[in-house]
Amino acid sequence: MIEVNNNFEQLPVSYLFSEVGRKVAAFKEKHPGREVIRMDIGDVTKPLFPSVIKAMHEAVDExxxxxxxxxxxxEQGYSFLREAIAEYDYQRRGIHVEPSxxxxxxxxxxxxGNLGDIYSRNCKVAVMNPAYPVYVDDSVIDGRAGVLENGIWSNLIYLKCDANNxxxxxxxxxxxDxxxxxxPNNPTGVGISKSQLKEWVDFAREQGVLIIFDSAYExxxxEPNIVRSIYEIDGAEEVAIEIRSFSKTAGFTGLRCGYTVVPRQLKGVYADGKEVALNTLWNRRQTTKFNGASYVAQKGAAAIYTPEGRADVIKATDYYLGNAALIRQAMTEKGFLAFGGENSPYVWAKGAExxxxxxxxxxxxxxxxxxTTPGSGFGSQGDGYIRLTGFNSRENTEKAMRKLTE
Amino acid sequence: MIEVNNNFEQLPVSYLFSEVGRKVAAFKEKHPGREVIRMDIGDVTKPLFPSVIKAMHEAVDExxxxxxxxxxxxEQGYSFLREAIAEYDYQRRGIHVEPSxxxxxxxxxxxxGNLGDIYSRNCKVAVMNPAYPVYVDDSVIDGRAGVLENGIWSNLIYLKCDANNxxxxxxxxxxxDxxxxxxPNNPTGVGISKSQLKEWVDFAREQGVLIIFDSAYExxxxEPNIVRSIYEIDGAEEVAIEIRSFSKTAGFTGLRCGYTVVPRQLKGVYADGKEVALNTLWNRRQTTKFNGASYVAQKGAAAIYTPEGRADVIKATDYYLGNAALIRQAMTEKGFLAFGGENSPYVWAKGAExxxxxxxxxxxxxxxxxxTTPGSGFGSQGDGYIRLTGFNSRENTEKAMRKLTE
Structure with missing residues (x-):
């Protein structure tokens, strides 16, 4: 038998979502008459926009x-989409990002996950605690996490987040490294201001650190002072990769399309001291281990940048934000300490001491x-919290919050 | 600056396809009146089947x-597709593969590329020479290839292929390992018989080797004696992963959908001696670093397994096979030593001594x-050869072969 990647041996299986499902099912069995509203839903529920549907039908016909x-x-994506992204997500917002x-x-x-192919296995990785679990799991698979002791990975740096900060x-x-x-953060729903993010960019520039900035919820x-792109901060193009998704922006969770920005100014270094652009490495990784996103999905994504599509994005995200605002208001009214729910579809609430x-x-x-989703599933600092989402319907959200506050 | 993956430093840039394009462009400029027919085309040219188009329109409407x-x-794919694959690609051919x-x-x-995440970095990798270049390039990126000297990677085992064998x-x-x-092989177009492949499966079972069997052209x-699936060989489920693609089968090159079979019987071992199913590891890799194939593409793929879709696959592959047969016949007639072109869209031909x-x-x-595509782009043993493909139209293929033989 062959030797496998030993890092998998330590990787704990997450039972978070299956356990939520199991407990909900058990509750329903015990209380057959009672309805359970899913405020833990992490997926979008509204259909794709008519402009996107039309573009995809045309693509299928092609x-x-x-x-x-x-x-x-x-492999890098069609020019029609890369150009639309560069123009509407960056240049029209005063940010210099090129299609390339x-x-x-x-x-x-x-x-x-795949970005782990381009930086050294020796790189020391820092993650927020709590955080989206794949940052940690990917680091484990790639051998950068070290040994797991009492829920703590020996080689990871945990950036502690709590009510105090x-x-x-x-x-x-x-x-x-x-x-x-x-x-805006998953799971806490917290956004970051330009001045706050500038501290991180300045730190990265001083210390020679790479920031992987996940702005899937931008x-x-x-609010104009809350960051949508890390490239709003001067000099970030020399230290940061930005990851974007159409999943929550436009309901593409099942369609699969997103993008990553690797500015040409961003450099790394080989062991022999020779500098190399990370754009070159990522291009090589993607052309070798990937064969491009689906044409139909790319055509659908391009439709988001039409005048109709852009209006639809605002309308859809406004709807989910409206739900999140209701949740935050109700939870606060009921005495919970609540974060997020503004500039984010997520509300993060603390239970009793x-x-x-x-x-x-x-x-x-x-x-x-x-x-709801137990916060401990996102890291030790999430314990005592729950995550609620704005992704259910308005009707169900209102019904759940009425039950809470009545 | 951070340290990058040093393996990229040695990875040579392949200019093969760009050089072919450059030479064709230069020829056209020099001979403005002369047409150049692309017998090097590695992509399909026929549109998707009506049954697939209909299924995708329905999926878009959903x-x-x-x-x-x-x-x-x-992340593993929808049941409707996994079940159709298991039934039509395996069970109806007498092969026991489960949807799971x-x-x-x-x-x-x-x-x-991504399978490299589940086996150890220490695994010694063997590749055919010549071969599809990504097996080598992926091994380089993952640190399994060693040092490049005179075009040879020190840690790879090259399985020499030539006219003699x-x-x-x-x-x-x-x-x-x-x-x-x-x-059927890319680039040579050669198929393997059951008795020949049995030698490899027996070797793998005796020596504890993992075979990654790429049957994208199945x-x-x-011919009934030529292998479509490695699982036609008894015991292969204990030693082999099989990789399949809808790209050449049904024209999905731009749509992006394929599948990989990792039988539950296939085991690996951790450094501490504990056994683990590769199915478990691949499942963990895919659920962590991947989020499923596009729903629209999966619905399109499922349509290939309807009676209409299955007939369309035979019709489309027959068409390309017809082209390949014409090429092989013409090349042979002209005195070239030619391989493939039967059970494969590729013809592999040797130039003058x-x-x-x-x-x-x-x-x-x-x-x-x-x-044509220079064979040296697929490895040192490909030098002196060219690859011709059956993916152009019948008309163009006939025209090119007439020029050759007249």
């Missing part, structure tokens, strides 16, 4: 036509008939 | 409907007005 058939596309900096993919989750971490004492930052930002996340989860389910 | 919208799907052995993805190129390699003297085999097999691949390429272009 693929069925002898004259207009498209085979292999560029942009790599279209099948989604943010793939890119976050408003879930905005402080700069680490030890220099990491790579820092994963996510704003479309939910409404001393109650762990599962206890808070059970209370919400038993007392008010809705399910 | 995504646009509030009631029938689909968000995140299973099958992982749907965005394509074979991604899977070939009919481009069917012999078993290696040194035990590899992982062997990449591709049949849909072109017409002593002529390198680029010289043969130039001769074909100058004397007969068609472009």
């Amino acid at each position: 693929l069925g036509s002898a004259e207009r058939f498209h085979g292999y596309g560029p 900096d942009i790599f279209v993919s099948d989604g943010a989750k793939s890119d976050i 408003g879930f905005l971490p402080e700069l680490p004492d030890v220099r990491p 790579v820092i994963f930052l996510c704003f 479309a939910f930002v409404r 001393g109650a762990d996340s599962w206890k808070v989860f059970e209370e919400m389910l038993n007392n008010f008939g809705f399910s | 995504l646009g409907s509030a009631e029938r919208f689909h968000g995140y799907g299973p 052995d099958i992982f749907v993805s965005d394509g074979a190129k991604s899977d070939i 009919g481009f069917l390699p012999e078993l290696p003297d040194v035990r590899p 992982v062997i990449f085999l591709c049949f 849909a072109f097999v017409r 002593g002529a390198d691949s680029w010289k043969v390429f130039e001769e074909m272009l100058n004397n007969f007005g068609f472009s």
